[in-house]
Amino acid sequence: xxxxxxxxxxxxxxxxxxxxxxxxxxxxxxxxxxxxxxxxxxxxxxxxxxxxxxxxxxxxxxxxxxxxxxxxxxxxxxxxxxxxxxxxxxxxxxxxxxxxxxxxxxxxxxxxxxxxxxxxxxxxxxxxxxx
Amino acid sequence: xxxxxxxxxxxxxxxxxxxxxxxxxxxxxxxxxxxxxxxxxxxxxxxxxxxxxxxxxxxxxxxxxxxxxxxxxxxxxxxxxxxxxxxxxxxxxxxxxxxxxxxxxxxxxxxxxxxxxxxxxxxxxxxxxxxxxxxxxxxxxxxxxxxxxx
Numbered sequence: 114x115x116x117x118x119x120x121x122x123x124x125x126x127x128x129x130x131x132x133x134x135x136x137x138x139x140x141x142x143x144x145x146x147x148x149x150x151x152x153x154x155x156x157x158x159x160x161x162x163x164x165x166x167x168x169x170x171x172x173x174x175x176x177x178x179x180x181x182x183x184x185x186x187x188x189x190x191x192x193x194x195x196x197x198x199x200x201x202x203x204x205x206x207x208x209x210x211x212x213x214x215x216x217x218x219x220x221x222x223x224x225x226x227x228x229x230x231x232x233x234x235x236x237x238x239x240x241x242x243x244x
Numbered sequence: 245x246x247x248x249x250x251x252x253x254x255x256x257x258x259x260x261x262x263x264x265x266x267x268x269x270x271x272x273x274x275x276x277x278x279x280x281x282x283x284x285x286x287x288x289x290x291x292x293x294x295x296x297x298x299x300x301x302x303x304x305x306x307x308x309x310x311x312x313x314x315x316x317x318x319x320x321x322x323x324x325x326x327x328x329x330x331x332x333x334x335x336x337x338x339x340x341x342x343x344x345x346x347x348x349x350x351x352x353x354x355x356x357x358x359x360x361x362x363x364x365x366x367x368x369x370x371x372x373x374x375x376x377x378x379x380x381x382x383x384x385x386x387x388x389x390x391x392x393x394x
Contacts, residue, residue: 144393177352191389195348198341239341243393 142190147242150185154234161210161221194242201235204228260313267310268323271302271333278335287377288384292332295360295371299326302333307367322364340392347389355382 150158158181165175167182179196180187188196203209207228215222223231274280279289298304299322310319330346338346353359355378360371373381 142390142393189386189390190393191344191386192348194341194393195344195389198345199348243340 144190144242145186145193148184148193148238151234153230157223157227157231161223161227164221165214190242194239197235197239197242201232201239204232204235257313263313265313265316265320267306267316267320268304268327269302270304273302273333276334276336277301278332281336284388285384287380291373291377291381295368295373297332298368298371299323299364300330300332302327302331309367318363322361343392344389347385351382351385351389354378354385 162179163181164170165172166179168176168180168187170176170180179200184193184196204223210221210223278284279292284292304323306319309315330350335343350359354373357378360368360373365372
């Protein structure tokens with residue numbers, strides 16, 4: 114009899130737990146877990162992008178257009194993919210970092226090789242996350 | 245003296261009408277159209293048709309003044325730019341990530357009141373969006389974009 118009670122409690126607890134984890138996995142699209150930033154990409158972001166593009170930035174426009182910290186956690190899947198697609202386009206056209214900003218901080222300019230790394234990474238990530 | 249100014253003005257405006265204008269052509273092809281190929285709620289498709297499609301599709305309704313210079317120059321320029329940036333008649337040519345990008349920007353620009361453009365609304369008062377419509381539209385765009393990846 115004791116065994117039966119104990120078993121029921123465990124089973125009941127298990128059901129509740131499973132329910133929670135189900136809700137949890139449903140609220141965040143599992144595709145978001147596919148987002149990864151290799152070290153060399155992270156280094157470029159930290160040096161040349163993050164200063165304006167983060168959710169505590171004083172640059173309102175930069176913050177609104179893209180907050181790198183929200184790419185990892187915060188943006189919905191479509192938004193991460195939309196931003197990656199925009200990053201690719203903006204870098205293809207060599208529009209970021211802006212000229213005005215580079216005049217002040219020339220060391221933050223991206224080399225052609227660095228731009229290539231970023232573009233390739235954004236393209237690969239879009240593919241991976243769209244699957 | 246005054247007469248000369250008037251005559252010059254009239255001659256200039258008449259002369260302007262002779263400048264060739266390359267009006268973007270319309271097409272009835274709906275094979276790649278956003279509304280024709282997707283299940284879009286009526287309130288949203290109405291917004292798209294009334295407030296967006298004139299510049300962002302190949303189904304522009306040209307008003308009479310679109311045929312009179314110098315206004316025609318402005319209209320042609322805006323329609324060209326609008327179609328280039330985002331053309332709903334060619335929606336299905338976009339891959340999922342480009343759709344997501346467009347929907348993300350649509351939600352932002354409509355909610356912030358950047359679109360439809362002020363100059364368009366001067367002569368298209370039925371294209372004006374209420375705050376409620378802007379919110380509904382942004383919500384739809386975000387949910388629709390997310391549904392592409394579920």
